Amino acid sequence: MNKLIGILEDDQGIRDILEFLLSEEGYEVECYTTVNNFLTKKDSSPDLFILDVMLPDGNGLEVCKILKSSPKTSATPVIMMSAHADMQQMNSGCRAEEFVKKPFDIFAMLEKIVQLLNKGNPTTH
Structure with a gap:
Protein backbone atom coordinates (compact mmCIF):
# COMPACT_ATOMS: atom_id res chain seq x y z
CA MET A 1 0.00 0.00 0.00
CA ASN A 2 1.31 3.43 -0.94
CA LYS A 3 2.16 6.00 1.70
CA LEU A 4 -0.36 8.81 2.06
CA ILE A 5 0.80 12.42 2.31
CA GLY A 6 -1.53 15.17 3.49
CA ILE A 7 -0.76 18.65 2.15
CA LEU A 8 -2.22 21.85 3.60
CA GLU A 9 -1.25 24.64 1.20
CA ASP A 10 -3.33 27.50 -0.16
CA ASP A 11 -0.98 28.40 -3.06
CA GLN A 12 -2.28 26.45 -6.05
CA GLY A 13 1.08 26.41 -7.87
CA ILE A 14 2.96 24.93 -4.92
CA ARG A 15 0.14 22.50 -4.20
CA ASP A 16 0.00 21.34 -7.83
CA ILE A 17 3.78 20.84 -8.06
CA LEU A 18 3.91 18.85 -4.83
CA VAL A 35 -7.41 24.80 7.88
CA ASN A 36 -11.13 24.11 8.19
CA ASN A 37 -11.14 21.60 5.31
CA PHE A 38 -8.02 19.94 6.69
CA LEU A 39 -9.31 19.62 10.26
CA THR A 40 -12.77 18.37 9.25
CA LYS A 41 -11.38 15.55 7.08
CA LYS A 42 -11.55 12.71 9.59
CA ASP A 43 -11.50 9.50 7.57
CA SER A 44 -7.88 9.56 6.43
CA SER A 45 -4.61 8.87 8.23
CA PRO A 46 -1.68 10.35 6.32
CA ASP A 47 1.80 8.94 6.88
CA LEU A 48 3.25 12.47 6.64
CA PHE A 49 1.90 16.02 6.73
CA ILE A 50 3.19 19.03 4.77
CA LEU A 51 1.79 22.25 6.23
CA ASP A 52 2.07 25.85 5.09
CA VAL A 53 2.30 28.39 7.91
CA MET A 54 0.23 31.28 6.55
CA ALA A 75 4.05 10.32 15.85
CA THR A 76 3.25 11.31 12.26
CA PRO A 77 6.07 13.40 10.73
CA VAL A 78 5.30 17.03 9.89
CA ILE A 79 7.12 19.28 7.42
CA MET A 80 6.37 22.98 7.86
CA MET A 81 6.76 25.38 4.92
CA SER A 82 7.00 29.17 5.02
CA ALA A 83 8.40 32.08 3.11
CA HIS A 84 8.31 34.28 6.21
CA ALA A 85 9.01 32.17 9.29
CA ASP A 86 12.37 30.78 10.32
CA MET A 87 13.48 27.61 12.12
CA GLN A 88 13.42 29.28 15.54
CA GLN A 89 9.78 30.32 15.03
CA MET A 90 8.97 26.79 13.88
CA ASN A 91 10.60 25.21 16.93
CA SER A 92 8.75 27.49 19.32
CA GLY A 93 5.49 27.01 17.46
CA CYS A 94 5.29 23.24 17.14
CA ARG A 95 7.36 20.09 17.14
CA ALA A 96 7.61 19.60 13.37
CA GLU A 97 10.33 17.25 12.19
CA GLU A 98 11.40 19.52 9.34
CA PHE A 99 11.15 23.13 8.19
CA VAL A 100 11.43 24.15 4.54
CA LYS A 101 11.84 27.79 3.57
CA LYS A 102 9.99 28.89 0.43
CA PRO A 103 10.95 28.96 -2.33
CA PHE A 104 12.38 25.47 -1.96
CA ASP A 105 14.28 23.00 -4.10
CA ILE A 106 11.72 20.37 -5.06
CA PHE A 107 14.31 17.56 -5.03
CA ALA A 108 15.57 18.55 -1.57
CA MET A 109 11.94 18.50 -0.41
CA LEU A 110 11.46 15.02 -1.90
CA GLU A 111 14.61 13.82 -0.13
CA LYS A 112 13.28 15.08 3.23
CA THR A 123 14.84 -0.52 3.28
CA THR A 124 15.91 -3.99 2.30
CA HIS A 125 17.40 -3.90 -1.17
Whole structure:
Protein backbone atom coordinates (compact mmCIF):
# COMPACT_ATOMS: atom_id res chain seq x y z
CA MET A 1 0.00 0.00 0.00
CA ASN A 2 1.31 3.43 -0.94
CA LYS A 3 2.16 6.00 1.70
CA LEU A 4 -0.36 8.81 2.06
CA ILE A 5 0.80 12.42 2.31
CA GLY A 6 -1.53 15.17 3.49
CA ILE A 7 -0.76 18.65 2.15
CA LEU A 8 -2.22 21.85 3.60
CA GLU A 9 -1.25 24.64 1.20
CA ASP A 10 -3.33 27.50 -0.16
CA ASP A 11 -0.98 28.40 -3.06
CA GLN A 12 -2.28 26.45 -6.05
CA GLY A 13 1.08 26.41 -7.87
CA ILE A 14 2.96 24.93 -4.92
CA ARG A 15 0.14 22.50 -4.20
CA ASP A 16 0.00 21.34 -7.83
CA ILE A 17 3.78 20.84 -8.06
CA LEU A 18 3.91 18.85 -4.83
CA GLU A 19 0.89 16.76 -5.78
CA PHE A 20 2.31 15.98 -9.23
CA LEU A 21 5.81 15.15 -7.99
CA LEU A 22 4.64 12.99 -5.11
CA SER A 23 2.10 11.16 -7.28
CA GLU A 24 4.84 10.47 -9.83
CA GLU A 25 6.96 9.03 -7.01
CA GLY A 26 4.17 6.61 -6.13
CA TYR A 27 2.66 8.36 -3.12
CA GLU A 28 -1.02 8.97 -2.53
CA VAL A 29 -1.71 12.65 -1.94
CA GLU A 30 -4.57 14.51 -0.29
CA CYS A 31 -4.55 18.29 -0.70
CA TYR A 32 -6.35 20.89 1.38
CA THR A 33 -6.51 24.65 0.87
CA THR A 34 -7.90 25.72 4.24
CA VAL A 35 -7.41 24.80 7.88
CA ASN A 36 -11.13 24.11 8.19
CA ASN A 37 -11.14 21.60 5.31
CA PHE A 38 -8.02 19.94 6.69
CA LEU A 39 -9.31 19.62 10.26
CA THR A 40 -12.77 18.37 9.25
CA LYS A 41 -11.38 15.55 7.08
CA LYS A 42 -11.55 12.71 9.59
CA ASP A 43 -11.50 9.50 7.57
CA SER A 44 -7.88 9.56 6.43
CA SER A 45 -4.61 8.87 8.23
CA PRO A 46 -1.68 10.35 6.32
CA ASP A 47 1.80 8.94 6.88
CA LEU A 48 3.25 12.47 6.64
CA PHE A 49 1.90 16.02 6.73
CA ILE A 50 3.19 19.03 4.77
CA LEU A 51 1.79 22.25 6.23
CA ASP A 52 2.07 25.85 5.09
CA VAL A 53 2.30 28.39 7.91
CA MET A 54 0.23 31.28 6.55
CA LEU A 55 -3.23 30.16 5.45
CA PRO A 56 -6.40 32.10 4.62
CA ASP A 57 -8.33 30.84 7.65
CA GLY A 58 -5.63 30.03 10.17
CA ASN A 59 -2.05 29.16 10.90
CA GLY A 60 -0.18 25.98 10.05
CA LEU A 61 1.70 26.20 13.34
CA GLU A 62 -1.58 25.82 15.20
CA VAL A 63 -2.50 22.86 13.01
CA CYS A 64 0.90 21.32 13.78
CA LYS A 65 0.27 21.74 17.52
CA ILE A 66 -3.10 20.02 17.14
CA LEU A 67 -1.55 17.13 15.20
CA LYS A 68 1.31 16.70 17.68
CA SER A 69 -1.03 16.76 20.68
CA SER A 70 -3.38 14.11 19.30
CA PRO A 71 -2.57 10.48 20.15
CA LYS A 72 -3.66 9.47 16.62
CA THR A 73 -1.19 11.78 14.84
CA SER A 74 1.49 12.68 17.41
CA ALA A 75 4.05 10.32 15.85
CA THR A 76 3.25 11.31 12.26
CA PRO A 77 6.07 13.40 10.73
CA VAL A 78 5.30 17.03 9.89
CA ILE A 79 7.12 19.28 7.42
CA MET A 80 6.37 22.98 7.86
CA MET A 81 6.76 25.38 4.92
CA SER A 82 7.00 29.17 5.02
CA ALA A 83 8.40 32.08 3.11
CA HIS A 84 8.31 34.28 6.21
CA ALA A 85 9.01 32.17 9.29
CA ASP A 86 12.37 30.78 10.32
CA MET A 87 13.48 27.61 12.12
CA GLN A 88 13.42 29.28 15.54
CA GLN A 89 9.78 30.32 15.03
CA MET A 90 8.97 26.79 13.88
CA ASN A 91 10.60 25.21 16.93
CA SER A 92 8.75 27.49 19.32
CA GLY A 93 5.49 27.01 17.46
CA CYS A 94 5.29 23.24 17.14
CA ARG A 95 7.36 20.09 17.14
CA ALA A 96 7.61 19.60 13.37
CA GLU A 97 10.33 17.25 12.19
CA GLU A 98 11.40 19.52 9.34
CA PHE A 99 11.15 23.13 8.19
CA VAL A 100 11.43 24.15 4.54
CA LYS A 101 11.84 27.79 3.57
CA LYS A 102 9.99 28.89 0.43
CA PRO A 103 10.95 28.96 -2.33
CA PHE A 104 12.38 25.47 -1.96
CA ASP A 105 14.28 23.00 -4.10
CA ILE A 106 11.72 20.37 -5.06
CA PHE A 107 14.31 17.56 -5.03
CA ALA A 108 15.57 18.55 -1.57
CA MET A 109 11.94 18.50 -0.41
CA LEU A 110 11.46 15.02 -1.90
CA GLU A 111 14.61 13.82 -0.13
CA LYS A 112 13.28 15.08 3.23
CA ILE A 113 9.96 13.34 2.59
CA VAL A 114 11.64 10.03 1.74
CA GLN A 115 13.89 10.26 4.82
CA LEU A 116 10.98 10.96 7.16
CA LEU A 117 8.79 8.21 5.71
CA ASN A 118 11.61 5.67 5.91
CA LYS A 119 12.78 6.65 9.39
CA GLY A 120 12.71 3.55 11.52
CA ASN A 121 11.85 1.44 8.48
CA PRO A 122 15.16 0.49 6.89
CA THR A 123 14.84 -0.52 3.28
CA THR A 124 15.91 -3.99 2.30
CA HIS A 125 17.40 -3.90 -1.17
